[in-house]
Structures are given as C-alpha cells and as structure tokens.
Amino acid sequence: MGEFAAAGEAGSQEAEQDEQGRLATALDAINSLISASFSASLFPLKWQLVRDRFNRLHAGLADITVIAASDGGERHEAFEGLLRDVVDAVREARELVPRSQGRHYGGGKLRLRSDLDVVASTLDTHLARLDEICASGSLTRARALVVPRPCAGASREDVRFYVRDLFARLRVGGAEMRREAAAALNEVLRDDDKCVRLVVSDVADGIGVLVGLLESPDACIQEEALDAISVIAGHDACKGDLVVGGVIAPVIRVLNTGAGPAAKERAARVLSKLTENADNAWAVAAHGGVTALVNICSDHRASGGELVCAACRVLKSLVGVEEIRKYMVADAGAVPVLVSLLQGPAEEGAQIQAMELLAAIASGDSSSREVVLQEGTAESLVRALDPGIPRSSKAREVALRAIDALCFSSPDSIDRLIGAVFLNRVLFFLRNGDTTLQHCALKAAHRLCHVSEETKKAMGDAGFMPELVGIVQAAKSLETREMAAEALSAMMSVHRNRKRFVQDDRNVAQILQLLGPDEEKPSPAKRFLLSTLVHLADSNSGRRKIMSSEHVRNLEKLAETNVTDAKKIVKKLGGSKLRNMFHGIWSL
Incomplete structure (x- = not known):
C-alpha cells in the first residue's frame, strides 16, 4: 500500500x-x-x-x-x-x-x-x-488586499494611491472585481472633483482603460465605464483628453449595437456633454454618430423617451455646423423622423425635444426651412396647441416658439398657419393661458401683426383687438403692456379693424382711460395707445367715440405737455366746439 x-x-x-x-x-x-x-x-x-x-x-x-x-x-x-x-x-x-x-x-x-x-x-x-x-x-x-477609500480631507497622495489601485483592478481583475472597482471609481469621481483630474493626469493611460471597458461584454461594467466617462466629460478641461483618448468611436458603437437602453442612454449623455456648443461635432459625425442618433429617434418606441431626448439634444448641438445640418436634412432623413415623432404617441419630453430640434434645423437656411415645412411641421405644431389634447404648458410654449422660428418669415408659412386655425389657438391662450404661456401667445400675436394686411384683417375678424386692450389694462409687466399696445396699434392701420373696433364703446373708453397721467413722460405702451387713437381719429365714427368718452380729458392733459400724438389727435378732432370744451387752454 x-x-x-x-x-x-x-x-x-x-x-x-x-x-x-x-x-x-x-x-x-x-x-x-x-x-x-x-x-x-x-x-x-x-x-x-x-x-x-x-x-x-x-x-x-x-x-x-x-x-x-x-x-x-x-x-x-x-x-x-x-x-x-x-x-x-x-x-x-x-x-x-x-x-x-x-x-x-x-x-x-x-x-x-x-x-x-x-x-x-x-x-x-x-x-x-x-x-x-x-x-x-x-x-x-490568491486574494489581493483591498485598499479602503480615503476619508474626507485625506491627502492628495492617499487619494492618488486609491484611484491608482482602482485602475489596477480595472486592468487585471476578473469580472466581479472590475464591476466593484468601476462602481467605486464612479462614486469617488462624483464626490470629489480632484479625482477627475487625477484620472486624466496622474493615472497612466487612465482614459485608455475606461475606453477599453466600453467594449466589455459585461453590461454592468460597460454602464459603469460610461458613467465614469460622463462625469469626466462634464469638466470642460477634460473633454479634449477624452476625445484624444479615442472615446467617441466606442461610445457611438454602443448606440449602434445591441446594448441595453441604460447603456445607450449613458452613451448619448456622454456625447451630449462632449458636443456642447458644437464642440467635437466633426468627430461625432465622422464616426457615424448622426445616423446612429437619427435611428434612435426613428425607433422611438423601442428606444424609450429618455434615450430619444438625449439623442435629440446631441443632434441639436451638431446642427450648429452647417455641413452637418445639410447632411442631417438631405442624407440622414432627420426631418421626417422628427415630424413622425411629433405626430406619434411618443412621450411628451421626446416631442418637446423634437420641436426644438426642428426649429434649430429650420433656422439654418431657407432650403432647410422649406424641407421642414414641406413635411407638415407647421400643421403638427399647431395640432400640439389644441386645447382638447392634454399637454403641459411647457409643451405648448415650445410649440409656439418653434412656430415663431419656423413660420413668421414667409407669407406661405403664414397661410399654412391660418389654414390650420393657428389664430384661434393663439387667441385661446391669450385668454386662458398661464402667465408664461400667455406671454408666448402675445409674442406670436405681435409677430403676426407685422406680417401683412391680410393677416391683420384675419386677426381682427378672430377677435384679437379687445383681448389686446384687456392685456394692456391688466398686465403688470411693462414689456407685456408695450407689446400688446404695439400689436393693437399695428392692427388699427387696417380700415376694417378700425370700423370693428369702434363698434364697441368700451374699447375707445378703455384706451382713453389708460392715458391717465400717471407719469411725467408717456411710457412706450402709452405712445402706442396714442398711435391707435391717431388711426381712430381718421374716421368720423372714431372721432365721435373719442369726443363722447368721459375720459377724453386725458388727451387735454397730454396735449398740455406737448405730446405730439396727443396734439395731433386733438387737431383731428378740431373745430370751435372742441376748443370750447377744453376752455381754450392752448392754441392750435
């Protein structure tokens, strides 16, 4: 044995x-x-x-x-x-x-x-x-020693030793060790800015190690690496190190491959930080980033709202580069994808981002704007204003701003809007919107008043003038009162609107009441109201309404201070009858 x-x-x-x-x-x-x-x-x-x-x-x-x-x-x-x-x-x-x-x-x-x-x-x-x-x-x-995280206020050397130990584990550890090290690295990067500088400057090939982890088949390791890179990308001084370290190509590969939504969202956030103010836009485009991002928006049901929002934010940064914007429109097919996103059942946050991106694309040049409009964007944006469809005030504000950027520079676009009952939507929010939404609607009305005579007529028929008078009377903001008064004055240049306006005695009386001498010099809003009265004084009916108002004496006080438009109105009213009414205080 x-x-x-x-x-x-x-x-x-x-x-x-x-x-x-x-x-x-x-x-x-x-x-x-x-x-x-x-x-x-x-x-x-x-x-x-x-x-x-x-x-x-x-x-x-x-x-x-x-x-x-x-x-x-x-x-x-x-x-x-x-x-x-x-x-x-x-x-x-x-x-x-x-x-x-x-x-x-x-x-x-x-x-x-x-x-x-x-x-x-x-x-x-x-x-x-x-x-x-x-x-x-x-x-x-063999079991390696685990270096504990330094406590708050630890020396730079202790922190450096800990960070380098984490990277050693990321380089050579098994799957579980790498997961733990990556999670610990994210924790210290988020908590301590100086650790970001250590990774970039003091750890040998620190960026390269993180870039390598983006190719890991382990989803957890890949996501942790994306989080770490995202934290570093949030520091302007470190963005160049990431780009030189080759981070963009593997991040875009994450968007193109079968990675999970969580990893793709993180990848899109990284690109969003790297491309702020159109920085590194060419590097993203050169690696196929535009197509990858548009594809995410195209498959919005599978992508999910958060990922689509992140993709749109990156595209919005890229659109600032003319050549990339043209590629986005002509070759990548971004416009129909975004319009489809706006019209479909996507989450509201994604639709808001789509509106802003469409407006950014259209603001580049007339050819891009025409492509955007031909896809039915104006009609889709007006539909987003429908009070019968549940939407947040934020979504409606963005829709109004997008319409402003897209449509107000072209008569054809205005015709599209009017045909899509846009005036009714603006008027509804002038009457019923919250403060911010009402202000956006007022800006739209103000822009419309300066487009064409036909548009002013349509606005007069829709009932804008009494609402504008009410806003001048009730608004606390000087800017809001001035904008409403200017829009009203512009509308009074159309004879049909003047005729309609004086049919209601209250309209003229309210304007005269608002001319009360509450300041030494007339405010801009008051000057526009005087301009409105100048237009009204061109007709017999307008002059009669002014003279019959109990507030007509406000004109006398303004004329005494030599306000030009006030004297001009009085002159139009003219005659011995008026001079007797004003007691002959001044000579004309």
Whole structure:
C-alpha cells in the first residue's frame, strides 16, 4: 500500500509540475506578445483593446496558486485546455503584428480589422472560462488586499494611491472585481472633483482603460465605464483628453449595437456633454454618430423617451455646423423622423425635444426651412396647441416658439398657419393661458401683426383687438403692456379693424382711460395707445367715440405737455366746439 501511495503522490507532483510549466509558458507567451504589439501602427485602438484583454488574462493566470486537487483529472483537463487555447490565441495575435506595421496587409485593412476583432472576442471567451474554473473551486486564486477609500480631507497622495489601485483592478481583475472597482471609481469621481483630474493626469493611460471597458461584454461594467466617462466629460478641461483618448468611436458603437437602453442612454449623455456648443461635432459625425442618433429617434418606441431626448439634444448641438445640418436634412432623413415623432404617441419630453430640434434645423437656411415645412411641421405644431389634447404648458410654449422660428418669415408659412386655425389657438391662450404661456401667445400675436394686411384683417375678424386692450389694462409687466399696445396699434392701420373696433364703446373708453397721467413722460405702451387713437381719429365714427368718452380729458392733459400724438389727435378732432370744451387752454 505504501508503494501505491508513494507512486500516487509522485504522479500528483509530476502533474502539478507539468501544470506549472504550462502556466509559465502561457504567461511568457503573453508577455512577449504584449511587447511585440507596441510596434503595430495600424488600428492602434483595437490593439489597445487586445493588449487590455491579454493583460487581464495574464493577471488572472498569474494570480493562480497551482496545488494538487482532489478532482485532479477533471481540473487538469479543463485548465490544460484553457492554457493551450491561450497559447493558440497568442500565436494568432502575433501573426497580426507584422500585418499591422504598414508593410503589407495580407488581405487588406478590413480583413485585418476583422481579425483583430476576432482575437478580442476569443480573449473575452477565455477570460470567462477562467472565471468559471476559478468559481468552481478547481483552482485557488490568491486574494489581493483591498485598499479602503480615503476619508474626507485625506491627502492628495492617499487619494492618488486609491484611484491608482482602482485602475489596477480595472486592468487585471476578473469580472466581479472590475464591476466593484468601476462602481467605486464612479462614486469617488462624483464626490470629489480632484479625482477627475487625477484620472486624466496622474493615472497612466487612465482614459485608455475606461475606453477599453466600453467594449466589455459585461453590461454592468460597460454602464459603469460610461458613467465614469460622463462625469469626466462634464469638466470642460477634460473633454479634449477624452476625445484624444479615442472615446467617441466606442461610445457611438454602443448606440449602434445591441446594448441595453441604460447603456445607450449613458452613451448619448456622454456625447451630449462632449458636443456642447458644437464642440467635437466633426468627430461625432465622422464616426457615424448622426445616423446612429437619427435611428434612435426613428425607433422611438423601442428606444424609450429618455434615450430619444438625449439623442435629440446631441443632434441639436451638431446642427450648429452647417455641413452637418445639410447632411442631417438631405442624407440622414432627420426631418421626417422628427415630424413622425411629433405626430406619434411618443412621450411628451421626446416631442418637446423634437420641436426644438426642428426649429434649430429650420433656422439654418431657407432650403432647410422649406424641407421642414414641406413635411407638415407647421400643421403638427399647431395640432400640439389644441386645447382638447392634454399637454403641459411647457409643451405648448415650445410649440409656439418653434412656430415663431419656423413660420413668421414667409407669407406661405403664414397661410399654412391660418389654414390650420393657428389664430384661434393663439387667441385661446391669450385668454386662458398661464402667465408664461400667455406671454408666448402675445409674442406670436405681435409677430403676426407685422406680417401683412391680410393677416391683420384675419386677426381682427378672430377677435384679437379687445383681448389686446384687456392685456394692456391688466398686465403688470411693462414689456407685456408695450407689446400688446404695439400689436393693437399695428392692427388699427387696417380700415376694417378700425370700423370693428369702434363698434364697441368700451374699447375707445378703455384706451382713453389708460392715458391717465400717471407719469411725467408717456411710457412706450402709452405712445402706442396714442398711435391707435391717431388711426381712430381718421374716421368720423372714431372721432365721435373719442369726443363722447368721459375720459377724453386725458388727451387735454397730454396735449398740455406737448405730446405730439396727443396734439395731433386733438387737431383731428378740431373745430370751435372742441376748443370750447377744453376752455381754450392752448392754441392750435
């Protein structure tokens, strides 16, 4: 029995030594490949991803303690197979190095890029197998010390050591360790701005590590990496480091691939921060970002409201670049997608973003505006104002602003609006809107009054004039009173409107009452009211209404102070009868 036991022990020791030898061979092969790969000049980012995976594999294998196991045969077979496959992967990657040095392609760049992707995917599989073998208990993995997070007020050195330790875990840890490290990194980045500067300036290839994590098949790791990059992108001084570090291409790949909505939302937020004020717009467009973002809006049911909102915000930043805006309109098909989004059952937040983006596209040039209008945008925006459709005041305000940007510069557009009962909608919100919404409606009415005589007639027929008088009388804001008074004065330039206005005695009486001397010099609103009376005094009926009002003496007081329009009105009223009424206070 002793001889059999000794023989078994000797065999176990021999197997352990063989396993140690194969493990050492695999580790040496990985080290050699990593060194050789730095000479590759083509596809440096893909090579960085391959090196990252080999580094993780090397760290995982080096962390293993080789000891005899009770299930030696099964464990030996699984681990031996993994080591053999790792060496094969090293050999395949090594064959790609000379092809990546620019001397010859061996099938072209597309083939080379595809081969690098295959190697990276194969290494992901090997990493997963290693985690499975370790999780089964067949192998013993050394336990690394866990560095605790520094307390508030810790020295810069302590914080630097902690952040570098987190990145070490991100580089070489297994899936669970990387998840924990990424979550911890996000926590410190959000809590302490100086950690952002440390990642960018003090951690070797810190940006590169985070960019590499964007290719992780683990959704949790990918989302945590996107969160970390988003925090860094929120600092203007660090945006350039992210772009130079190659973050844009993998972020756009997240939008294009089958990543979950959570990852895509994070990716869109990253692009939104990177493209504020049209910064980095060309880099996003060059990597297919415009098409990816438009596709998200097109499939809004699957994308969800938050993702569509984020995509629209990025597109709104990109539209500031003329060439990108033209591509968006002519080639990417953004306009019909956005109009469909506005007309469909999408969430209100997404529809608001679509309205703002359409207005931004149309503001660029006349050809873009025409494309936007031809898709029925004006009618869709008017429909958004329908009081019978439940919408928030915010949505209606945005619709009014978008109509202002889109339609008021073109007579054809005004005809579209009037045909879509836009005047009725504006009048409704002048009467019933909250303060902000009423102000937006008043701005629309003010713009409409300066378009054409036909528009003024339509507004007079719709009943705008009494509402404008009421606003001048009731509004607390000087700007609001002035805007309403100016719109009223513009409408009085049309004979039909004057005739309609004086039919109600209250209209003229209210204007004269508002001329009360409550200040030394007439306010702008009062000057527009005087202009309105100048128009009314052109007709006999208007003059009679003015003279019969109990507030006509307000004109006398203004004329005494040599207000030109007040004297002009009195002169039109004229004659000895009026002079007697005013007691001959001044001579004409």
